[in-house]
Each structure stands twice: as structure tokens, then as C-alpha cells.
Amino acid sequence: MRIYHFDKSQDNKKMAHINDIRRLNTRRLASEAGGPANFARKVGFTDSRVSQLIGDKFSRNIGDKAAKMIEDAYGLTHGWLDIDHEKRKSAQEDKTGHILDENEVNLVYATNKEITLLTKYRESTAQGMKLIETAAATSEKDVTKIRSIKAG
Structure with missing residues (x-):
């Protein structure tokens, strides 16, 4: 589930394309990391991939x-x-939480199943929430292992 923020002010025609915004933000993170090589190591990308994504002659967009x-x-x-x-007051505000002003709206795209699960989670007791979190952290490999133990 991705959360997208859209500016609904009059100058939304001037808004940069999502690929440009992602590239600018990623370049800023790379700069804060001490350069593209440090950024690549931190994120787990190759230097070549980082160059393709944010280099002066970039050749790829930053996908989801x-x-x-x-x-x-x-x-x-x-x-x-x-x-x-660039429209925000400070980078610290951005990293600690999205504070929406009167010209922004926060849209969440989720399936009905995801919304139902979130609703059930919010309505749960603390014990129920813990159970849901544990189930969510269980990988398919673990589920297969549990099924084989039960069957055997």
C-alpha cells in the first residue's frame, strides 16, 4: 500500500512529475550520505544503479x-x-511525520481487503493487535513449514 500526497492548491499545474520529485529527494539523501557511493552501500544498490537513477545523465526512473x-x-x-x-519548512519535519497544510490532501490507495484488515486491527484489543502483527510477520516459508508439521 503506497501513500501519495497531492497538492490541491492553484499552482498544482507547476508541480513536478513524480519521477522528478523522487530523483531530487534521492539526490538530497545521497548528498547527506556523503555521495552516491555511500548512498549505494546504505541502500544496497550498486554504484552503477545509483548513477542510472540519480546521475547527471540518469537513464532510469525510481520505481515504487x-x-x-x-x-x-x-x-x-x-x-x-x-x-x-522544497515546499516544506524543514527536512526534519518531513522525516518525523507528514504535516499536511490546508493545500494538501493525503490519499491512501488500498484494496477493500486491506481496509477491512486495518479496520479489524484498529478495533482489536492489544492482544489481538499483537496476534495480527505476528501473523503479518510470518513468511510463506514459515506457513509451509507449520502445515507440514501439522500434517506429519
Whole structure:
């Protein structure tokens, strides 16, 4: 589930394309990391891939999967790379939480199943929440192993 932030002010025609916003934000993170090589190591990308994504002569856009990897490596909330931070007051505000002003709206795209699960989670007791979190952290490999133990 990705969260997208859109500016609904009058100048939204001037908004940069999502690929440009992601590239600018990623370049800023690379700069803060001490350069593309340090950034590549932190995120788990090759130097070549970083050059393709944010170099002066970039040849690839930063897709959802790469954006998630970058956000996870930096401990950022999902969707952070999609926000035009130049309009924000400070980088610290951006990294600690998305504070929406009167000209922004926060849209979440989720399936009905995801919304139902989130609703059930929010309605749960603390014990129920812990059970849901444990189930969510269980990999398919673990589920297969549990099934084979039960069957055997």
C-alpha cells in the first residue's frame, strides 16, 4: 500500500512529475550520505544503479520498489520520496511525520481487503493487535513449514 500526497492548491499545474520529485529527494539523501557511493552501500544498490537513477545523465526512473527500498534503508515513512520537500519548512519535519497544510490532501490507495484488515486491527484489543502483527510477520516459508508439521 503506497501513500501519495497531492497538492490541491492553484499552482498544482507547476508541480513536478513524480519521477522528478523522487530523483531530487534521492539526490538530497545521497548528498547527506556523503555521495552516491555511500548512498549505494546504505541502500544496497550498486554504484552503477545509483548513477542510472540519480546521475547527471540518469537513464532510469525510481520505481515504487526502488523507492520503498530507499525509504526503508533510511527509516522514512512510505511515500516520503514522493513529496516535494522544497515546499516544506524543514527536512526534519518531513522525516518525523507528514504535516499536511490546508493545500494538501493525503490519499491512501488500498484494496477493500486491506481496509477491512486495518479496520479489524484498529478495533482489536492489544492482544489481538499483537496476534495480527505476528501473523503479518510470518513468511510463506514459515506457513509451509507449520502445515507440514501439522500434517506429519
